[in-house]
Amino acid sequence: MDRNKIYKASNQSKLSINLYSSSIEAGFPSPADDHLDISLDLNKYLIKHPASTFYIYVKGDSMIDEGIHCGDIMIVDRSLEAKSNDIIVAVINGEFTVKKLFKKKDKLFLIPANKKYGLISITDEMDFQIWGIVTHTIHHCR
Numbered sequence: 642m643d644r645n646k647i648y649k650a651s652n653q654s655k656l657s658i659n660l661y662s663s664s665i666e667a668g669f670p671s672p673a674d675d676h677l678d679i680s681l682d683l684n685k686y687l688i689k690h691p692a693s694t695f696y697i698y699v700k701g702d703s704m705i706d707e708g709i710h711c712g713d714i715m716i717v718d719r720s721l722e723a724k725s726n727d728i729i730v731a732v733i734n735g736e737f738t739v740k741k742l743f744k745k746k747d748k749l750f751l752i753p754a755n756k757k758y759g760l761i762s763i764t765d766e767m768d769f770q771i772w773g774i775v776t777h778t779i780h781h782c783r
Contacts, residue, residue: 687716687776688716689718689776690719690720690721693718693719693720694716694717694718694719695716695717695719695773696714696716696717697714697715697717697730697737698712698713698714698715699711699712699713699714699715699739699778702755702757703738703739703740703753703755703757703758704728704739704741704753704754704755705754705755706754706756707728707741708778708780709728709754709775709778709780710781712781713778713779713780714778714779715730715739715775715777715779716776716777717730717773717775718773718774718776719772719773721773723742723771723774724742724744725742725743725744726741726742726743727741727742727775728740728741728742728774728775729741729742729771729772729773729775730771730772730773730775731751731769731770731771731772732768732769732770732772733763733767733768733769734767734768734769738751738761739775740752740753740754740761741753742771748762748763749762749763749769750762750763751763
């Protein structure tokens with residue numbers, strides 16, 4: 642996949658993965674069930690509005706404190722209305738960015754999740770558009 646492209650989500654392709662009926666302890670180990678219970682279709686689980694959902698790769702480190710890292714894949718839904726504290730994909734003067742949205746009275750701010758970056762105050766002079774709400778991220782552990 643080209644990491645500079647936006648990929649449209651679709652329910653046309655079905656990917657079912659076996660799902661264990663028990664959960665896994667993140668603390669002390671416990672015995673796992675030896676059998677599989679159901680199949681999980683990740684498209685059905687992660688995508689509520691296929692016609693308005695897309696995937697996009699993350700580039701940069703401005704959202705690492707929210708667990709969003711360079712190379713991760715974000716699932717973005719364009720049908721949802723953005724509200725304060727949502728993580729959004731926006732276009733500012735023709736450049737894509739992902740930030741946390743903060744609304745205060747009639748003002749909008751984009752907040753990075755990395756102390757190396759500053760707050761962005763949205764002004765009337767900016768060409769600004771919210772492209773969608775990040776609903777999930779797929780994080781690579783290795």
